[in-house]
Amino acid sequence: MFDYLKEEGVPESLLRAVEEFRRNYAVAEGLQRPRFTYYGEKIWEEAICSLLAGQNLLLSGPKATGKNVLAENLSFLFGRRSWNISFHVNVDASYLIGCDTFDGNRVAFRPGPVYQVAREGGFGILDEINMAKNEAVAVLHATLDHRRIIEVSGYDRIALHPSARFIATMNYGYAGTREINEALGSRFAVLQMPVIEEKQLARLLVKEHPDMSSQMQKQLCAVFYELCAKAESAEISARAVDLRGILDASALMALGLRPLEAMDMCISNKVFDSTERAIIHDSIAARIPRSWK
Ligand SMILES: Nc1ncnc2c1ncn2[C@@H]1O[C@H](COP(=O)(O)OP(=O)(O)O)[C@@H](O)[C@H]1O
Numbered sequence: 001m002f003d004y005l006k007e008e009g010v011p012e013s014l015l016r017a018v019e020e021f022r023r024n025y026a027v028a029e030g031l032q033r034p035r036f037t038y039y040g041e042k043i044w045e046e047a048i049c050s051l052l053a054g055q056n057l058l059l060s061g062p063k064a065t066g067k068n069v070l071a072e073n074l075s076f077l078f079g080r081r082s083w084n085i086s087f088h089v090n091v092d093a094s095y096l097i098g099c100d101t102f103d104g105n106r107v108a109f110r111p112g113p114v115y116q117v118a119r120e121g122g123f124g125i126l127d128e129i130n131m132a133k134n135e136a137v138a139v140l141h142a143t144l145d146h147r148r149i150i151e152v153s154g155y156d157r158i159a160l161h162p163s164a165r166f167i168a169t170m171n172y173g174y175a176g177t178r179e180i181n182e183a184l185g186s187r188f189a190v191l192q193m194p195v196i197e198e199k200q201l202a203r204l205l206v207k208e209h210p211d212m213s214s215q216m217q218k219q220l221c222a223v224f225y226e227l228c229a230k231a232e233s234a235e236i237s238a239r240a241v242d243l244r245g246i247l248d249a250s251a252l253m254a255l256g257l258r259p260l261e262a263m264d265m266c267i268s269n270k271v272f273d274s275t276e277r278a279i280i281h282d283s284i285a286a287r288i289p290r291s292w293k
């Protein structure tokens with residue numbers, strides 16, 4: 001991954017600092033390179049700087065802009081184990097930090113993910129943090145600011161290991177998204193995640209589907225940015241602007257499904273309003289004819 005980042009133009013001084021971090025905090029064993037590589041050197045550079053400075057990072061942006069991919073890539077680069085912490089309805093202090101449980105013989109502390117990150121000096125990925133309830137947010141306050149502590153109910157407070165970091169993600173940019181409150185937001189350095197650049201998308205498609213014709217690859221890129229533009233001008237909602245859908249459709253094409261049908265399944269049909277769905281279908285069909293196999 002270091003070679004890749006060097007080629008991308010991430011400053012070598014930063015990469016050397018990451019190497020020093022890895023030497024200082026012994027790289028965790030058994031880490032595997034994530035399935036996807038994040039493309040976008042400016043975001044890489046900013047994210048690395050911020051983590052080196054000991055900050056927590058909030059990645060904010062529309063869906064499928066690579067927020068989770070980047071968070072996993074960063075954990076791997078820094079040589080830390082990562083814990084994915086998602087904020088479903090039942091997330092509270094005892095889930096995040098841990099609680100005493102009785103196994104039939106004795107009471108033992110069952111550690112939660114935030115506790116494990118703190119102890120091991122791992123990276124905690126706070127997924128879709130804007131969905132967190134107040135109780136979960138309250139737990140994070142002291143953890144995420146300069147105090148770097150967690151309160152373990154019934155036990156002592158413990159300090160975060162110096163290599164522990166938190167990377168939060170937040171889907172933002174479509175109707176109905178929740179914001180995070182100011183106090184929580186102030187505890188992070190924030191990156192507004194851009195939509196993937198055209199040359200990077202081409203690269204991603206080639207890497208994922210080396211057998212795809214270059215004509216198909218060009219048309220898929222074109223469709224994606226056309227849908228982005230239509231959503232920006234409010235002609236359609238942002239629902240159909242979904243890189244994940246494009247990749248999923250490509251996987252169906254590789255299995256032999258007709259390209260237009262694959263795109264309908266993975267893009268157009270996700271929009272339930274029929275007028276909007278027709279606009280999306282037509283703009284795909286203009287580039288990917290029904291006759292294509
Ligand atoms: N800049 C990017 N570099 C690499 N992959 C990207 C990028 N943006 C989006 N993707 C791809 O989009 C898909 C969704 O990524 P993910 O990280 O789950 O998105 P998010 O968490 O922002 O919704 C993945 O397959 C990922 O590889």
Ligand SMILES: [Mg+2]
Pocket residue numbers: 067068169
């Ligand atoms: Mg995500």
